Amino acid sequence: MALLEVKDLRTVFHTSEGLVTAVDGVTFSVEAGRALGIVGESGCGKSVTSLSVMRLIAQPGRIEGGSITFDGQDLLTLSDDEMRKIRGKSIAMIFQEPMTSLNPVFTVGAQIAEAVTTHEKVDDARAKDRAVEMLEKVGVSLARQRFDAYPHEMSGGMRQRIMIAMALACDPRILIADEPTTALDVTIQAQILELLKALAAERHLSLMLITHDLGVIAEMADDVVVMYAGEIVESAPVLALFEAPAHPYTRGLLGSIPTLRTGKSEKLTVIPGSVPNPLFYPGGCRFEPRCPSAFPLCRERHPALARVPDGRLVRCFLYDETVRAVDPALLPVAREQRAAAATAAAPATATAAAATSST
Amino acid sequence: MRNYLFRRFLQMLVLLVFVTGLIYFVLNLFPGGPFDFLAFSSDPRDADPKAIERLEALLGLNKPWYERYFTWLLGVLRGDFGVSWVMAVGIPVGDLLQQRIGNTLTLTLLATAVSLVLGLVIGIWSAVKQYSLSDNVATAFSFAGQSMPTFWLGLMLIIVFAVRLKWLPAGDIYTPGKADDLGDRIVHLILPVAVLSLIQIALWSRFMRSSMLEVLRQDFLRTARAKGVAERLVLGKHALRNALIPMITIVGLDIPTIFSGAVVTESIFNWPGMGKLYLDSVLRHDIPVSMGVLAVLAFLVIVSNLLADVLYAVADPRIRYD
Amino acid sequence: MTTTADAFPVPHAAERIDSVEIGQWGAVWRRLRRHRFAVFGAVVLTLFTAIAILAPLIAPKGYDEQDLLRRYLTPSSENLLGTDDLGRDVLTRLLYGARISLTVAFTATLIATLVGATVGAAAGYLGGWTEVVLMRFADIMLSLPALPILIILSSALGPSLQTIVVVLVVFGWMTVARLTHGSVLALRHREFTEAARALGGGAVHNIIRHMLPNALAPIIVAATLGLGNRVIIEATLSFLGLGINPPTPSWGNMLQNAQGYIWSQPWLAVYPGGCIFLTVLAVNFLGDGLRDALDPRLKI
Numbered sequence: 001m002a003l004l005e006v007k008d009l010r011t012v013f014h015t016s017e018g019l020v021t022a023v024d025g026v027t028f029s030v031e032a033g034r035a036l037g038i039v040g041e042s043g044c045g046k047s048v049t050s051l052s053v054m055r056l057i058a059q060p061g062r063i064e065g066g067s068i069t070f071d072g073q074d075l076l077t078l079s080d081d082e083m084r085k086i087r088g089k090s091i092a093m094i095f096q097e098p099m100t101s102l103n104p105v106f107t108v109g110a111q112i113a114e115a116v117t118t119h120e121k122v123d124d125a126r127a128k129d130r131a132v133e134m135l136e137k138v139g140v141s142l143a144r145q146r147f148d149a150y151p152h153e154m155s156g157g158m159r160q161r162i163m164i165a166m167a168l169a170c171d172p173r174i175l176i177a178d179e180p181t182t183a184l185d186v187t188i189q190a191q192i193l194e195l196l197k198a199l200a201a202e203r204h205l206s207l208m209l210i211t212h213d214l215g216v217i218a219e220m221a222d223d224v225v226v227m228y229a230g231e232i233v234e235s236a237p238v239l240a241l242f243e244a245p246a247h248p249y250t251r252g253l254l255g256s257i258p259t260l261r262t263g264k265s266e267k268l269t270v271i272p273g274s275v276p277n278p279l280f281y282p283g284g285c286r287f288e289p290r291c292p293s294a295f296p297l298c299r300e301r302h303p304a305l306a307r308v309p310d311g312r313l314v315r316c317f318l319y320d321e322t323v324r325a326v327d328p329a330l331l332p333v334a335r336e337q338r339a340a341a342a343t344a345a346a347p348a349t350a351t352a353a354a355a356t357s358s359t
Numbered sequence: 360m361r362n363y364l365f366r367r368f369l370q371m372l373v374l375l376v377f378v379t380g381l382i383y384f385v386l387n388l389f390p391g392g393p394f395d396f397l398a399f400s401s402d403p404r405d406a407d408p409k410a411i412e413r414l415e416a417l418l419g420l421n422k423p424w425y426e427r428y429f430t431w432l433l434g435v436l437r438g439d440f441g442v443s444w445v446m447a448v449g450i451p452v453g454d455l456l457q458q459r460i461g462n463t464l465t466l467t468l469l470a471t472a473v474s475l476v477l478g479l480v481i482g483i484w485s486a487v488k489q490y491s492l493s494d495n496v497a498t499a500f501s502f503a504g505q506s507m508p509t510f511w512l513g514l515m516l517i518i519v520f521a522v523r524l525k526w527l528p529a530g531d532i533y534t535p536g537k538a539d540d541l542g543d544r545i546v547h548l549i550l551p552v553a554v555l556s557l558i559q560i561a562l563w564s565r566f567m568r569s570s571m572l573e574v575l576r577q578d579f580l581r582t583a584r585a586k587g588v589a590e591r592l593v594l595g596k597h598a599l600r601n602a603l604i605p606m607i608t609i610v611g612l613d614i615p616t617i618f619s620g621a622v623v624t625e626s627i628f629n630w631p632g633m634g635k636l637y638l639d640s641v642l643r644h645d646i647p648v649s650m651g652v653l654a655v656l657a658f659l660v661i662v663s664n665l666l667a668d669v670l671y672a673v674a675d676p677r678i679r680y681d
Numbered sequence: 682m683t684t685t686a687d688a689f690p691v692p693h694a695a696e697r698i699d700s701v702e703i704g705q706w707g708a709v710w711r712r713l714r715r716h717r718f719a720v721f722g723a724v725v726l727t728l729f730t731a732i733a734i735l736a737p738l739i740a741p742k743g744y745d746e747q748d749l750l751r752r753y754l755t756p757s758s759e760n761l762l763g764t765d766d767l768g769r770d771v772l773t774r775l776l777y778g779a780r781i782s783l784t785v786a787f788t789a790t791l792i793a794t795l796v797g798a799t800v801g802a803a804a805g806y807l808g809g810w811t812e813v814v815l816m817r818f819a820d821i822m823l824s825l826p827a828l829p830i831l832i833i834l835s836s837a838l839g840p841s842l843q844t845i846v847v848v849l850v851v852f853g854w855m856t857v858a859r860l861t862h863g864s865v866l867a868l869r870h871r872e873f874t875e876a877a878r879a880l881g882g883g884a885v886h887n888i889i890r891h892m893l894p895n896a897l898a899p900i901i902v903a904a905t906l907g908l909g910n911r912v913i914i915e916a917t918l919s920f921l922g923l924g925i926n927p928p929t930p931s932w933g934n935m936l937q938n939a940q941g942y943i944w945s946q947p948w949l950a951v952y953p954g955g956c957i958f959l960t961v962l963a964v965n966f967l968g969d970g971l972r973d974a975l976d977p978r979l980k981i
Contacts, residue, residue, distance in 0.1 A: 114588065637829060
């Protein structure tokens with residue numbers, strides 16, 4: 001049994017313009033001691049998913065379906081009070097904007113100490129000691145003096161460290177990190193990520209990392225879940241995902257990252273079009289309008305998340321064996337292999353083959 | 360910070376000297392002086408211009424206005440506000456002020472306290488329950504309060520509670536013969552305080568509401584919730600502490616306004632305070648008394664401005680004056 | 682960046698208006714129409730303005746017509762709202778009161794807005810010492826408690842219409858000045874100012890054609906709300922005997938008169954105050970609606 005099992009989660013928002021299903025039947029799990037990365041564009045529902053796990057969704061949003069099982073307990077059945085006892089103590093969360101995520105009128109030390117006193121019956125002195133301990137753990141020098149500092153006196157990187165200290169103060173089992181480094185300088189990003197990795201290893205902490213940055217995923221995650229338009233479109237171990245991305249969206253994402261090996265005149269993959277309007281999701285596959293491998297069936301039927309031979313989950317008809325109409329030659333992986341083979345044989349034939357294989 | 364405060368104090372002092380000077384100048388533009396009554400005397404010798412000139416010279420009234428102003432200013436700094444010309448001829452203005460200031464202070468401070476408590480509570484409630492029925496009612500009340508002239512409100516309340524229902528007295532500070540009865544005094548305070556504070560409540564609840572709304576959108580509240588902090592602490596500790604900061608400035612700067620508003624309230628309720636004194640002195644051209652009240656008001660403006668600055672710096676750690 | 686407030690993907694960017702361009706007045710008008718209270722306010726204000734203008738034509742009697750045999754009458758067909766202590770028709774006096782009070786308020790608002798806009802624009806455009814002195818002066822005036830000084834100024838200048846207008850302007854230009862100053866300051870640094878200068882327009886021409894339209898929105902709101910304020914201040918001063926004096930009726934001095942009769946004829950106090958209240962309420966609704974319509978982001 002995984003530490004956290006999310007099954008079929010549905011979170012909707014009743015907006016004045018209509019019903020927005022931000023999270024539509026999402027299923028994933030986080031194992032003890034492992035790191036799960038949730039990756040996707042803005043608006044795909046990854047943040048809402050993490051907030052749903054913490055049950056921090058406020059009106060006009062509502063969690064309307066599914067289950068979130070943590071340590072055997074369904075969090076969605078808990079009362080507000082019971083959930084409050086879990087937040088910060090067993091499951092903790094850090095957010096993207098360290099600049100605005102700390103209360104400007106309280107000292108950073110007081111805010112960390114508050115995390116302790118909220119869940120444990122300790123006196124102020126002991127709480128202060130714990131806070132100083134945590135400050136040291138996250139790499140803040142002169143911790144005892146820094147206890148009395150105010151957030152505005154610190155840099156972005158420092159504040160994120162404070163956030164981490166606050167989150168880990170009660171030794172939670174899972175840390176949810178929603179874009180923790182997006183707002184930071186690149187060098188600081190690296191430091192924070194290193195810190196997270198070290199702390200996770202040291203405390204056997206599970207990580208749920210939400211980001212749009214594949215580099216962070218590659219660095220930190222053990223397993224990856226790719227989200228698009230409120231759904232999971234691919235779920236795989238990190239290595240498998242990067243070596244052989246299956247879903248066309250994932251392939252597009254990976255292709256759009258320049259690497260050291262990308263030639264100067266090589267074009268980055270651009271996924272044409274834009275994310276669908278969550279008020280009006282298409283009936284078929286939600287990625288179909290932008291998919292280079294789409295075929296008629298994709299517009300008619302909505303693909304389910306299915307297991308493929310190598311063990312990962314993909315939501316795409318290209319990998320659905322029940323859809324007999326699929327021409328194996330259309331499969332992106334197969335296509336590449338053929339293209340590679342053809343290039344080795346004759347350049348002219350390869351271009352012709354590539355041209356005919358696209359729909 | 361001390362530097363800043365000192366500089367501010369000096370600035371305000373200069374400006375208030377300037378303003379009072381200007382007012383003194385304007386006041387002296389129109390005719391009228393302590394010896395006007397002599398013109399009505401039955402004895403024709405009293406109206407002799409030479410005699411009047413001599414009397415005026417005695418009082419230093421023949422000097423140019425700026426000289427007289429500085430004499431007055433220096434006197435004020437020593438606590439000497441001069442002598443009344445008309446209302447209580449010969450009586451030191453300082454005495455008149457002393458008699459009245461207690462009454463006005465009672466009224467003003469009580470009204471401020473009431474307005475503060477109710478204004479904050481209503482504002483916070485409105486913000487937390489935004490767009491609910493109580494919020495809409497509070498908003499309507501706030502609009503009504505800001506659209507109402509104080510004196511009309513006062514008159515209406517007197518008509519309802521004193522004339523029609525006869526529950527409360529229509530004015531005065533105590534019922535004759537019951538000067539020492541605290542209960543009687545309190546009953547007499549109810550309507551004037553209500554009038555003076557109703558409009559402040561309307562304003563302050565609105566400000567508090569928008570300040571609170573601003574804070575309720577902030578990310579750090581989400582962080583507090585994610586830590587597992589109870590909702591009442593999220594609002595009562597994390598949010599409130601931030602929302603109160605702008606209120607400090609607003610309340611601090613409004614205190615002189617409340618004090619001034621007492622002019623009208625005291626006039627309706629026949630309250631023997633400084634407001635009424637001021638009004639009477641203006642209507643009867645008793646310049647020393649008018650200037651005396653203005654001096655007290657100026658002092659109040661300086662003090663409340665500085666106090667607002669200090670409290671603001673104390674409350675918001677991001678503010679550090681250099 | 683996500684906050685719980687916008688934790689869901691908003692399909693369309695909320696309408697954002699950074700500056701009101703002339704062509705967008707249509708959208709503003711539409712938004713204003715939907716604001717029920719603002720519409721109510723506009724209607725009531727127009728009504729009172731019409732009354733003010735038409736008072737001499739529609740008043741049943743002269744405002745100064747005394748009839749000592751018919752004093753303190755309750756409403757009747759002859760005197761729709763009764764008569765006052767001198768037998769004068771209350772309704773007539775209310776109508777003329779509207780005329781006086783609104784004339785004063787509108788005039789003062791117009792002048793104060795013009796003065797304020799000029800000062801603010803000058804300060805913003807010219808910068809340097811001019812800006813510092815002017816804005817400091819505005820700040821100083823704003824920090825003073827208005828009523829005591831208004832009282833003493835009106836007393837010195839003598840009770841009359843002109844006095845009230847003057848003192849209202851003296852204490853009313855600052856808000857508009859600060860708003861204009863802020864707008865001009867913000868726009869001074871934008872490129873189109875450079876372009877306009879390059880095209881040769883003089884300073885005044887620049888300000889009027891390019892900067893003022895953008896500064897207009899908050900000025901309109903401030904002027905509207907200021908109107909209500911001025912009605913109250915005029916009424917207060919008249920009530921205290923320092924403004925419009927009888928026999929000229931103003932809502933304020935009618936209330937002063939009524940004060941003496943609250944025990945016997947309390948209704949005399951209800952009408953004039955009620956008129957003030959309704960007018961200012963209407964103005965406040967309208968101003969609030971304008972503020973929302975001109976910048977939906979500012980909705981409070």
